[in-house]
Amino acid sequence: MPEAPTTAVAMPDELLVSHARSGDQAACAELFRRHRDSAYRLAYRQLGNEHDALDVVQESMIKAFGALADFDGRSGFRTWLMRIVVNTALDWGRRRHRRAGVQIGDGTGGSADIPEPADVDDPAQGLHREDLRRALDRALDRLTPALRTTFVLFADSGLSYKEIAETLGIPVGTVMSRIHSAREKLQADLDWDRLSESL
Amino acid sequence: MRCDEVILELAAPTADLDLAVMAEHLAGCEACAEWARRAEHLDRLWNATRPIEPSPAAWNAVWSNIAEGLARREASPAPSALPVAAPARRPRPGRWIAAVGLVGLAQAAAVLVALGLAWRAPSDAPESRLAERDRSIRTEPTAIRSERLVDPVVDIDAGGLMVIHFDRKSSRLEDRTPAEMNVGADIGMEMTNAMESIATPQMAAR
Numbered sequence A: 001m002p003e004a005p006t007t008a009v010a011m012p013d014e015l016l017v018s019h020a021r022s023g024d025q026a027a028c029a030e031l032f033r034r035h036r037d038s039a040y041r042l043a044y045r046q047l048g049n050e051h052d053a054l055d056v057v058q059e060s061m062i063k064a065f066g067a068l069a070d071f072d073g074r075s076g077f078r079t080w081l082m083r084i085v086v087n088t089a090l091d092w093g094r095r096r097h098r099r100a101g102v103q104i105g106d107g108t109g110g111s112a113d114i115p116e117p118a119d120v121d122d123p124a125q126g127l128h129r130e131d132l133r134r135a136l137d138r139a140l141d142r143l144t145p146a147l148r149t150t151f152v153l154f155a156d157s158g159l160s161y162k163e164i165a166e167t168l169g170i171p172v173g174t175v176m177s178r179i180h181s182a183r184e185k186l187q188a189d190l191d192w193d194r195l196s197e198s199l
Numbered sequence B: 001m002r003c004d005e006v007i008l009e010l011a012a013p014t015a016d017l018d019l020a021v022m023a024e025h026l027a028g029c030e031a032c033a034e035w036a037r038r039a040e041h042l043d044r045l046w047n048a049t050r051p052i053e054p055s056p057a058a059w060n061a062v063w064s065n066i067a068e069g070l071a072r073r074e075a076s077p078a079p080s081a082l083p084v085a086a087p088a089r090r091p092r093p094g095r096w097i098a099a100v101g102l103v104g105l106a107q108a109a110a111v112l113v114a115l116g117l118a119w120r121a122p123s124d125a126p127e128s129r130l131a132e133r134d135r136s137i138r139t140e141p142t143a144i145r146s147e148r149l150v151d152p153v154v155d156i157d158a159g160g161l162m163v164i165h166f167d168r169k170s171s172r173l174e175d176r177t178p179a180e181m182n183v184g185a186d187i188g189m190e191m192t193n194a195m196e197s198i199a200t201p202q203m204a205a206r
């Protein structure tokens, strides 16, 4: 991965985008570095496992960098990228069903060349965390894609309500009402008597 | 302060409500207090299940694949040259049929909508349907549902969405096609959004 020039740290996304448009790979690398974590968290919550999430980040970045000519700059690069991640994850989810609770490194991942994520919890903690994850995954799975996507953007992307609205192409009021509905359903669905002891 | 205002603020905080007033309401309202407890539990569960961050080696591998994908793309713009399965642009259904199930209006202001959207994909794609879109909204509690009048089928090119409002004497066509469909836009999601913005009462943006 090419080291971004030190000045790139302070360079706004818009400037990096214009460099990336003219084929500057270091600018692409810096944009990737800046936004990969948000993209990953978003994909992970949509798909329920690390391997698919990494694949979706990869595919989304290729789409984004390949389509920079179509990026009109009306919204920020991050908002535009999140929109691509959302749609790629939805496609991915349709191609392969969400595999909630798939263990890390169980050999079912799609990217043989991508190493396992680092710092796995200790076994006792890992099991416990896996339990919680399964419970949340099942509840997320029962939401409609529209509610799930909106809630995940709200909870994990760091985007404002307005940016979420731009990402999804819906009014801000609809964003708020979807977040409310998603919470309502998740809170009603989860077995808090069992879960709250572990939280 | 009303319970619904408190719950909306708990669900999607705007910082518009005075915290002291909220706290006072929660202290005196068991229903809202229970909602707040569950919201807090959900937040804790969410934080406890954050994904494990990929290692630097994993990110480097992803970046290598991206760089390789971009290089191949430059060499040959065909989607099949990409190292990932999907093309940059998903093919879009060329033609849609929106079966807009009925809007019976007893009065112009009384809206009672039941919407169903059927989507006919191109012949080489499996038939898809946006199910679970049947909803009804009632903006006037006293509105009397009128009988189904007719089941119009609206034939729409290039992914548009038209809603037909009927009353006993006339009909009105309304274009609810999403304003824009950007790169990476998902046609199903666009339509879901469009349907939802028709069927969901909008909350005031704060």
Ligand SMILES: [Zn+2]
Binding pocket: B002, B003, B004, B006, B025, B029, B031, B032, B033
């Ligand atoms: Zn209350």
